[in-house]
Amino acid sequence: MSQESDRLFAQPLAQVPDFVFNEDVVRVFPDMIKRSVPGYPTIVENIGVLAARFAQPHSLLYDLGCSLGAVTQALRRHVQAEDCRVLAVDNSAAMVARCREYLHAQDSMFQELLPAEVIEADILGLELQPASLVAMNFTLQFIQPERRLELLTRIRQSLLPGGALILSEKLRFEDDEEQELLNELHIAFKRANGYSELEIAQKRNAIENVMKPDSLEQHGKRLRAAGFRKVVPWFQCLNFVSLIALP
Template sequence: MPAFSSTPPDATVSKEPDRLFAQPLAQVPDFAFNEDVVRVFPDMIKRSVPGYPTIVENLGVLAAQFAQPNSVLYDLGSSLGAVTQALRRHVRTDGCRVIAVDNSAAMVERCREYLNGQDSMFQELLPVEVIEGDILALAFQPASVVALNFTLQFIAPDQRTALLSRIRQSLLPGGALILSEKLRFNDAEEHALLTDLHVAFKRANGYSELEIAQKRSAIENVMKPDSLEEHRERLLAAGFSKVVPWFQCLNFASLIALP
C-alpha cells in the first residue's frame, strides 16, 4: 500500500444514493442514525457537508503529526469508519491503535464490515477496535489523537463541556483533539449568507427543494450547531490551551485543539 494516499479506496463502501427525503412525508420524523440512513450515509454526507472528503483525508495527515508512540487514537461518533480508515492510511507511529465508538448499532455493524474490507486490501494497518457505546459513558484511555468529526453537534448542549473536559484529561502531551462541526454565526447577515450558500451546495449536488426542506426539519431538533466563538470558549473552559481552525468551507469547519 502507498504510505500516503490522496484518493482513498472506497470500493467496499455503499454507493446507494440518498433519496430518504425525496418523497413528501406527512410528518417528518426526527433524524436518527438508523438502518435507512446507514445504507445511504456515504452519499448523504458527501453531498451534504461541503469539504467532507478533504476534511476526512487531511484528518489522517494531521493525526500523523500528533500521534504519540504506544497510544490510542479515538474516532468518536465513527459512523461507517471513514475517519478510522483515514487514520489507518496515514498514521505509522509505533504501537498506536484506533478505537472507534458509535452508539448506533446499524452504523457499528456496517463499520466493522468496511474495516474488515480495509484489512483484507492492505497490510500493516493499525489495529482497530469498534465499540458500540455512548461516548458520554466512555472510560477514556491515554490518547494522542481524538477525532470528533461532526459528532459533538449531536450531543446535548449541556453535556458538551463535560465530554470535552474528559477528552482533555485523556490527552497526552503532544496530542490533539480534532473537532469538525457545522457552524452557526452570531452575525445575522453572515449566518444567512452561509446558510443560503449551503443550500446552493446541496442543490448543486442534486438535492431538490423538498429534500432540502424535509432534511432541515428532520435535523433541527437533534443537531444543535454552535458558533466558532462558542466552540473556542468551551474548549478553553474544558482545559485546552490553544484552538486553531485549520479548515472552513461555507458553514462547516474543523479545529485543532491542543492540550
C-alpha cells in the same frame, strides 16, 4: 461495497420524524454526507495527515462518533507511529455493524494497517483511556449542549502531553447577515449536488431538533474552559469547520 443514493426525503412525508442514524440512513450515508457537507472528503483525509503529526508510539487514537469509520480508515492509512491502535466508538448499532464491514474490507486491500476496534457505546458514558489523538468529526453537534463541556473536559484530561483533539462541526454564526448568507450558500451547495427543494426542506425539518450547531466563538470559549490552551482552525468551507485543540 455498493452504495445507494440518498433518496430518504425525496417523497412528501405527512409528518417528518426526527433524524435517526438507523439502517435506512446507514444504507445511504456515504452519498448523503458527500452531498451535504462541503469539503467532507478533504476533512476526512487530512485528519489522517494531521493525526500523523500528533500520534505517539504505543498510544491509543480515538474516533468518537465514528459512523461508518471514514476517519478511522484515514488514521490507519496515515499514522506510522509504532504500536498505535484505533478505538472507534458510535452509539448506533447499524453504524457499528457497517463500520466493521468497511474496516474488514480495508484490511483486505492494505497491509500493515493500525489495529482498530469498533465498539457500540454512548461516548458520554465512555471511560476514556489515555490517548495521543482524539477525533470528533461532526459528532459534538449531536450531543446535548449542556453536556458538551463535560465531554470535552474528559477528553482534555485523557490526552497525553503533546496530543491533540481534532474537532469538526457545522457552524452557526452570531452575525445574522453572515448566518443568512452562509445558510443560503449551503442550500445552493445541496442543490448543486442534486437535492430537490422538497428533500432540502424535509431533511432540515428532520434534523433541526437533533443537531444543535455552535458558533466558532462558542467552540473556542468552551474548549478553553475544558482546559485546552490553543485552538487552531485548520479548515473551513462555507458553514463547516475543523479545529485542532491542543492541551
